[in-house]
Amino acid sequence: xxxxxxxxxxxxxxxxxxxxxxxxxxxxxxxxxxxxxxxxxxxxxxxxxxxxxxxxxxxxxxxxxxxxxxxxxxxxxxxxxxxxxxxxxxxxxxxxxxxxxxxxxxxxxxxxxxxxxxxxxxxxxxxxxxxxxxxxxxxxxxxxxxxxxxxxxxxxxxxxxxxxxxxxxxxxxxxxxxxxxxxxxxxxxxxxxxxxxxxxxxxxxxxxxxxxxxxxxxxxxxxxxxxxxxxxxxxxxxxxxxxxxxxxxxxxxxxxxxxxxxxxxxxxxxxxxxxxxxxxxxxxxxxxxxxxxxxxxxxxxxxxxxxxxxxxxxxxxxxxxxxxxxxxxxxxxxxxxxxxxxxxxxxxxxxxxxxxxxxxxxxxxxxxxxxxxxxxxxxxxxxxxxxxxxxxxxxxxxxxxxxxxxxxxxxxxxxxxxxxxxxxxxxxxxxxxxxxxxxxxxxxxxxxxxxxxxxxxxxxxxxxxxxxxxxxxxxxxxxx
Amino acid sequence: xxxxxxxxxxxxxxxxxxxxxxxxxxxxxxxxxxxxxxxxxxxxxxxxxxxxxxxxxxxxxxxxxxxxxxxxxxxxxxxxxxxxxxxxxxxxxxxxxxxxxxxxxxxxxxxxxxxxxxxxxxxxxxxxxxxxxxxxxxxxxxxxxxxxxxxxxxxxxxxxxxxxxxxxxxxxxxxxxxxxxxxxxxxxxxxxxxxxxxxxxxxxxxxxxxxxxxxxxxxxxxxxxxxxxxxxxxxxxxxxxxxxxxxxxxxxxxxxxxxxxxxxxxxxxxxxxxxxxxxxxxxxxxxxxxxxxxxxxxxxxxxxxxxxxxxxxxxxxxxxxxxxxxxxxxxxxxxxxxxxxxxxxxxxxxxxxxxxxxxxxxxxxxxxxxxxxxxxxxxxxxxxxxxxxxxxxxxxxxxxxxxxxxxxxxxxxxxxxxxxxxxxxxxxxxxxxxxxxxxxxxxxxxxxxxxxxxxxxxxxxxxxxxxxxxxxxxxx
Numbered sequence: 001x002x003x004x005x006x007x008x009x010x011x012x013x014x015x016x017x018x019x020x021x022x023x024x025x026x027x028x029x030x031x032x033x034x035x036x037x038x039x040x041x042x043x044x045x046x047x048x049x050x051x052x053x054x055x056x057x058x059x060x061x062x063x064x065x066x067x068x069x070x071x072x073x074x075x076x077x078x079x080x081x082x083x084x085x086x087x088x089x090x091x092x093x094x095x096x097x098x099x100x101x102x103x104x105x106x107x108x109x110x111x112x113x114x115x116x117x118x119x120x121x122x123x124x125x126x127x128x129x130x131x132x133x134x135x136x137x138x139x140x141x142x143x144x145x146x147x148x149x150x151x152x153x154x155x156x157x158x159x160x161x162x163x164x165x166x167x168x169x170x171x172x173x174x175x176x177x178x179x180x181x182x183x184x185x186x187x188x189x190x191x192x193x194x195x196x197x198x199x200x201x202x203x204x205x206x207x208x209x210x211x212x213x214x215x216x217x218x219x220x221x222x223x224x225x226x227x228x229x230x231x232x233x234x235x236x237x238x239x240x241x242x243x244x245x246x247x248x249x250x251x252x253x254x255x256x257x258x259x260x261x262x263x264x265x266x267x268x269x270x271x272x273x274x275x276x277x278x279x280x281x282x283x284x285x286x287x288x289x290x291x292x293x294x295x296x297x298x299x300x301x302x303x304x305x306x307x308x309x310x311x312x313x314x315x316x317x318x319x320x321x322x323x324x325x326x327x328x329x330x331x332x333x334x335x336x337x338x339x340x341x342x343x344x345x346x347x348x349x350x351x352x353x354x355x356x357x358x359x360x361x362x363x364x365x366x367x368x369x370x371x372x373x374x375x376x377x378x379x380x381x382x383x384x385x386x387x388x389x390x391x392x393x394x395x396x397x398x399x400x401x402x403x404x405x406x407x408x409x410x411x412x413x414x415x416x417x418x419x420x421x422x423x424x425x426x427x428x429x430x431x432x433x434x435x436x437x438x439x440x441x442x443x444x445x446x447x448x449x450x451x452x453x454x455x456x457x458x459x460x461x462x463x464x465x466x467x468x469x470x471x472x473x474x475x476x477x478x479x480x
Numbered sequence: 481x482x483x484x485x486x487x488x489x490x491x492x493x494x495x496x497x498x499x500x501x502x503x504x505x506x507x508x509x510x511x512x513x514x515x516x517x518x519x520x521x522x523x524x525x526x527x528x529x530x531x532x533x534x535x536x537x538x539x540x541x542x543x544x545x546x547x548x549x550x551x552x553x554x555x556x557x558x559x560x561x562x563x564x565x566x567x568x569x570x571x572x573x574x575x576x577x578x579x580x581x582x583x584x585x586x587x588x589x590x591x592x593x594x595x596x597x598x599x600x601x602x603x604x605x606x607x608x609x610x611x612x613x614x615x616x617x618x619x620x621x622x623x624x625x626x627x628x629x630x631x632x633x634x635x636x637x638x639x640x641x642x643x644x645x646x647x648x649x650x651x652x653x654x655x656x657x658x659x660x661x662x663x664x665x666x667x668x669x670x671x672x673x674x675x676x677x678x679x680x681x682x683x684x685x686x687x688x689x690x691x692x693x694x695x696x697x698x699x700x701x702x703x704x705x706x707x708x709x710x711x712x713x714x715x716x717x718x719x720x721x722x723x724x725x726x727x728x729x730x731x732x733x734x735x736x737x738x739x740x741x742x743x744x745x746x747x748x749x750x751x752x753x754x755x756x757x758x759x760x761x762x763x764x765x766x767x768x769x770x771x772x773x774x775x776x777x778x779x780x781x782x783x784x785x786x787x788x789x790x791x792x793x794x795x796x797x798x799x800x801x802x803x804x805x806x807x808x809x810x811x812x813x814x815x816x817x818x819x820x821x822x823x824x825x826x827x828x829x830x831x832x833x834x835x836x837x838x839x840x841x842x843x844x845x846x847x848x849x850x851x852x853x854x855x856x857x858x859x860x861x862x863x864x865x866x867x868x869x870x871x872x873x874x875x876x877x878x879x880x881x882x883x884x885x886x887x888x889x890x891x892x893x894x895x896x897x898x899x900x901x902x903x904x905x906x907x908x909x910x911x912x913x914x915x916x917x918x919x920x921x922x923x924x925x926x927x928x929x930x931x932x933x934x935x936x937x938x939x940x941x942x943x944x945x946x947x948x949x950x951x952x953x954x955x956x
Contacts, residue, residue: 022575071680083526085526091527096527101527101528102526105528151564200528201528202529203528205758208757209757236532237533238531238533238759239758239760240759264549309499315754316754318562319752321756322562322564322570323570325566326622327566339566351577366752366753367750367752371752371753
C-alpha cells in the first residue's frame with residue numbers, strides 16, 4: 001500500500017502507531033513525484049534531501065514523545081509564494097528565480113512545529129495572478145484528472161499535487177478563489193479561511209487585503225485538522241485576528257439538522273455549465289435530505305464583484321510588486337545603462353505578461369485623477385458586497401453554490417482571452433471581498449469525467465458551519 | 481518707484497523621533513553601526529514581510545500635536561506613497577496622506593516685529609529611507625538600510641511666515657517644544673530635524689499668492705536664512721524681468737549660496753497614494769488621548785513663567801535657561817539638591833555659558849552633573865572656598881565632571897579662616913610694603929587693594945577676602 005493513498009490524518013495515525021515510518025511516507029511521496037511529475041509539473045522545487053533529513057528528525061521527535069499531533073511526520077507541499085528559509089521561493093516568476101528567503105512564513109512555521117515534512121514548493125500562476133497555473137514561468141501544471149486540462153489556479157500546483165498523490169496535503173493561498181477553484185477542477189477539498197485567521201507573514205503578497213493561506217487536502221477532516229494547525233494570532237501581521245474558536249475539528253459532526261442553507265439565485269444564472277449546476281443542486285438535495293433547511297434567495301451585487309475585485313487586487317499588487325526591482329534580490333537584467341534602465345529592463349524581463357497587465361491596471365486605477373473614480377468606488381462596492389452577505393447571514397448559516405461556472409478548461413484556452421478567465425472567478429471573489437470563509441468539496445464529475453466542486457460559504461469566523469455542512473455532505477457522498 | 485514685495489513662506493519640517501526601535505519593526509534606531517546591521521526582513525523590504533506599527537510613534541506624534549494646539553484624528557490611517565528609488569526598499573514609503581494624525585494647530589512665535597501665530601496644517605507619521613553611498617572609485621552605489629524605517633513626523637505649516645526671522649523663530653519654537661516632550665533631539669546638522677522651505681513672493685497688498693518653489697537640503701538655521709534671502713531675490717528678479725516663476729523643487733547649495741532646479745511640477749511624480757492594506761487604521765480612544773494629555777510635560781513658556789515666579793529669576797535669565805531643555809533640566813535638578821536657585825542660575829548664566837562659547841559648544845553638550853554643581857555651590861556658600869577658587873574648580877567640573885568636594889580637599893584649596901595665621905601673614909605684608917601703607921594713610925584708598933592682593937597671593941588665593949579686609953583695616 002502506498003501511504004499517499006491515505007488521507008493526511010489517516011497517515012498521521014499510522015505513523016503514530018508505528019505502522020509506517022516518516023521516512024517511508026516521504027519516500028512514497030518522492031517516488032510518486034518521480035513517476036508523475038514529468039507529466040503534471042506540480043512542483044517548482046522538490047527538496048528531496050531536505051525532506052529526507054527532516055523525516056529522520058521528525059521521526060525522532062515522535063519517538064521521544066515531543067510530537068504528538070495528528071500531522072506529525074506527514075509530508076506536505078507548500079505553494080511557492082510562502083517563504084521557506086533556505087529553500088528557493090519563486091512565486092513561479094523569473095524575477096524571483098534565484099530568491100532564497102532568510103525566514104519562514106508563520107503558517108509554514110506552525111506546520112513545521114506540528115511535525116510536517118516539507119517536500120517542496122508547488123507551481124502556481126505567476127505571483128498568484130491567473131486561474132489556470134498557465135502563467136507560471138516554470139511551465140503549466142496539468143490536471144491529474146486529465147492532463148489535457150488545466151488544474152485551475154492560482155494554487156494549481158498544490159491542488160494537482162494532492163490529486164496526483166505527490167504529497168499528502170498542501171498549502172495554498174486564495175486571493176480571489178485561488179484555493180477553491182483549482183480544488184474544484186482537481187477534485188480535492190480546500191478551505192479559504194476568514195481573513196485574518198492565518199498569518200500572512202511570509203506570504204508574498206498579491207492583494208494584501210484579500211490574501212489568505214489555507215489547506216488543500218483529500219477530505220474535510222484533513223482540511224479542518226490542517227487549518228487548526230496553521231491558524232494563529234500573529235503579532236507580526238497587523239491584520240491577524242486573535243480568535244478563541246480555532247478548534248475546527250470539533251465541527252466534524254455528521255449532523256445538519258435545522259441548519260439553514262441559502263442558495264443564491266444569482267449564482268445559478270447565465271454562464272453556469274448545466275452539468276455543474278445539476279451536480280451542485282444535487283448536493284444541496286443531499287443536505288436537505290439530512291435535515292438542513294434549504295432555500296433560494298437573491299444575494300444581489302454579484303455582477304459588481306469582478307470589476308471591484310480586479311480594481312482592488314491589481315491596485316494593491318501594483319504596489320506590492322514594486323519591490324521586485326533587481327536592487328536587493330531576485331533577477332537583475334544583465335545589461336543596463338544607469339538606474340532607470342536597470343529597473344525597466346529587470347522588470348520587463350523578469351515579469352510575465354499577466355503580471356505586467358495587472359501592474360499596469362493597478363497603476364492606472366491609483367493614478368491621480370482616477371483614484372476616486374476607480375479605486376475608491378471599488379472599495380465602496382466591496383463594503384456593499386459585505387453588507388449583502390451580512391444580510392444573507394442573518395437568515396442562513398451557510399451559503400451554497402458552485403465554486404466555478406465550468407469544469408477545468410483545456411490547456412491554452414484561457415490565455416487567449418483573459419477577460420473570460422476573469423469571469424470564471426465570479427463565484428469565488430465576493431467571498432474574498434467580504435473576508436468570508438469558503439470551502440470547496442468535490443460533488444461529482446461531468447460527462448467528460450472532470451471534477452465538479454461544491455462551494456460552501458460561511459459568515460466571518462463561522463468556519464464551523466461550513467466544515468459541518470461539508471463533512472455531513474462528504475459522509476453521505478462516501479456512503480453512496 | 482520700485483515695487484514692494486512680500487515673501488510668503490510655509491515649512492515642511494521632518495523630525496526623527498527618539499524611539500528605541502523603528503516605526504514598523506523591532507530593529508534598533510541607534511545612529512551609526514556597521515551598514516545593514518540594524519535591519520530585518522521588514523525594513524529591507526523582503527518579500528512576504530509585513531509592517532507592525534510602533535505604539536510609541538503614535539504617542540510622540542500625539543504629544544507634539546497636543547503641544548502645538550492641533551486637533552487629533554482619533555481614527556487615522558497609513559497610506560503608501562509609491563516611487564522607485566534604491567534607498568526605499570519596498571519602493572513605496574509608508575506615510576499618511578488622507579487621514580493624518582494631527583491637523584489644524586498653531587504655535588506662537590515672537591520676533592522683533594512682535595508676536596504672531598503660525599498655523600500648522602497637519603502632522604503626519606512616516607518612515608525614513610535608507611542611505612545611498614556612491615563609490616566613485618568602483619563606479620557603483622551601495623545601500624545602507626540602517627536608517628530605513630526610522631520613525632519621522634512631518635509637520636506641515638500654513639504659509640503664514642513672511643521673513644527668514646519668522647522662519648527661524650518658528651523652527652526654534654518647534655525644536656523647543658519637541659525637545660521638551662522628549663520626542664526628538666532635533667539636531668539640524670545631524671539630520672534629526674530637516675526643513676523644506678516653500679516660498680513665493682507677491683506685491684504687497686496682492687490678494688493672491690505667487691507661484692511657489694520648494695527648497696530642499698537646508699542643514700542649518702544660517703543656511704535656511706541664506707536660502708530664503710537668495711530665493712526671494714531670484715523670484716523678484718524673474719518677476720521684474722517679466723518672466724514667470726516656475727513651480728518646482730530646488731536644491732540649495734550653501735557653499736555656492738545658490739539653488740538649483742531639481743524637478744518641475746510638470747515632471748513631478750504621481751505617487752499613487754492609497755491606504756496601506758497591511759496596516760489597520762489607528763484608533764485612538766478618548767482614554768488614550770487623555771493619558772497622553774496628562775503625561776504632557778511642562779513646556780517652555782510655562783516653565784519660564786514658573787521660574788520667574790517660583791525662583792524669582794529675572795525674565796532674561798529664565799529665557800536663556802529654558803532656551804534648551806538640557807539647561808532647564810540642569811537648573812531644576814541642581815536647585816532641587818542645593819536649594820539655591822539664584823546661585824544655580826548665576827553659575828549657568830555666567831561661567832557655563834562662557835565656557836560653552838569658548839569651546840564653540842551648545843548647552844546640549846554639557847557634560848557636568850547637577851550633583852557636582854550643587855556641591856560646588858554649597859562649598860562657596862559655606863565659606864569653604866572663595867569665589868575665585870570656585871571658578872577654577874568649576875572649570876574642572878565643567879570639563880571632567882569631577883567631585884568638587886574631593887578635589888578641594890585633595891588640592892588643599894579651602895579658604896583659610898584661621899584669624900591668627902592670617903593676621904600674622906598680613907603683618908608681614910604690611911611690614912614689607914611701607915610705601916603702600918603710607919599711601920593709604922595719605923588718603924589713597926586704592927592702596928588697600930594692593931595690600932589685599934598681596935595677601936591673597938601669599939595665601940595662594942585661599943584667604944577669606946572679607947576677613948583680609950577687616951584685619952588689614954584694623955592693623956592699618
